[in-house]
Amino acid sequence: MSDCEGKPSREAEADETRRKEPQKSLVSEDDLGYGPSKRREKLKHKEPGGASDWDPHEALVVYKESLKTKCGTVSAGSASGRRVLLQQVFTEVQHEVIQMEADSKMRSIQETVISCSDIFKPLPSERLQGAPLRVVLTVGVAGVGKTFSVLRFCWFWAQGSENQELQLVVPLSFREMNLLTTRGRYSLMELIQAFHPELQELLPHALSHSKVLIICDGLDESRLPLDFSCEVVSEVTQRSEVSVLLVNLIRGDLLPHAQIWITSRPAAANQIPAQSVDRVTELRGFTDYQKEQFFRTTPSYMSLLRTSRSLYNMCQIPLFSSITATVLKARQREPLPVGEDPQQKDKAEESVGLVSEVQYL
Structure with a gap:
């Protein structure tokens, strides 16, 4: 009998060791497609003399770092165009939750003030209904802080201080999506990866089974025709026009368990049918x-x-x-005119x- 009989192979021992490794991310290795089989494939093609360890959470870490960079600096308010830190210029603007209550005689409107970070958290009256908030529409006039609110939400999520129950936050801009209208058809996976290449290794299974928030900022700037009677798209790898993908996201045919946040000026908000929206918030500016x-x-x-x-x-x-x-x-x-006293200026x-x-x- 040889010395190797009855003993586990080195590969089996390595597999057992890897299975016992603790998971450190909110998204599991298997969900992200970085489980033991993926790791073995990576090691199989590793160049001799390369690093012996490979971080299975690398893609998510890199994505969060990229998101912090994109959302952490802004140019708005800077006359020279110089980018400044978001935290230096951003004062959080409160959201007013608009609730419509109807009875047989009249309709009344109730408004509740919430923080930007609580935009998907149910109010006490909504908890009784049990249904989760899936689609939130935020409206506000130009310059009131819609995009800044989106940047703030993404930045705090990426740095790990707020909304950590979300496994993935994906901001998309209607202004940028307009540029894709002449470039053929996309799947949702391809659309996300076109704007966030750090997610190239994200697998369709992960996107479909993780807790995801997709933010669509600036509906008023959209040139995409949103036809809510369009064809059904239910798979994240199924290709269609960008407008069709967005409609299916909002309707819940595509990524039905994902949360969707849309921002818009009031005049364009009626592009979204009221029955497709679970909550409407309004940004009214500074108190x-x-x-x-x-x-x-x-x-x-x-x-x-x-x-x-x-x-x-x-x-x-x-x-x-x-x-x-x-x-x-x-x-x-600016220098004052000669002889003028600044204390006596009207x-x-x-x-x-x-x-x-x-x-x-």
């Missing part, structure tokens, strides 16, 4: 307290803004507040000139 917080480093700006009611009200829009701050900083650097006249200047910009 008076948030205006104070935004200009807290320059109290003199607030005293000037209060002299003009129209300018003060317009600063409810975060983007307008950012532009106003940029204009004020530029005006502070603030009302200055604020009127500032309104005109900001509106011109």
Whole structure:
């Protein structure tokens, strides 16, 4: 009898060791397609002298790092176009949840304030209904902070501090998806990987069976015809027009267990049938307290803004507040005319000139 009989092979021992390795990710190795068989295939083709260890969670880690980079810096509000950290310019804008209640005699509207990070969390009254929130539509005027809210949500998820029950968050921009209309048909897998190449190794099974949030930002910028009577697409590898994929996502024929977040200006929001939306939230901009917080480093700006009611009200829009701050900083650097005392300047006249200047910009 040889010495090897009755003893497990080295490969079997290696397999047993790998099976006992603890999982460290919210997404399992098998779900991501990085289980023992994938690892053996990787090792089989590994170049001699290469690294002995291969991280099975590498793709997800790389994707999160990429998402933090994409969402962590913005150029909005910077006159020079220089990118700045999101946390330096972002003041969280509260979402108003709009609930329609109907009875035999009248319809009433109830509004509840929630944080951006809680956009998919049910309210007490919704918990009683039991059905999960699948499609959320957020509306708001231009510059009120819809895209910034999306960036904030993605950044905090990627760094691991919020909404960690989600295994994958995929932001998509309607403005960018417009560019794909002349480039043929896509599957959902191909559409996601076109904008997020870090997910090239993500398997269809993983996308279909993981807890996924897909964000579609800027419906008002879409040139895609959303026909809700279109053909059914139910597989993530099935190819069709981009607009058809989006409709099937919203209807729930494609990725029925995924959550969908759509942002839009109010005028374009009616492209989504009301019966396809589980929650509507509205961004209304800064409260008076948030205006104070935004200009807290320059109290003199607030005293000037209060002299003009129209300018003060317009600063409810975060983007307008950012532009106003940029204009004020530029005006502070301008030299005063000879002999003019800055303490005796008429603030009302200055604020009127500032309104005109900001509106011109």
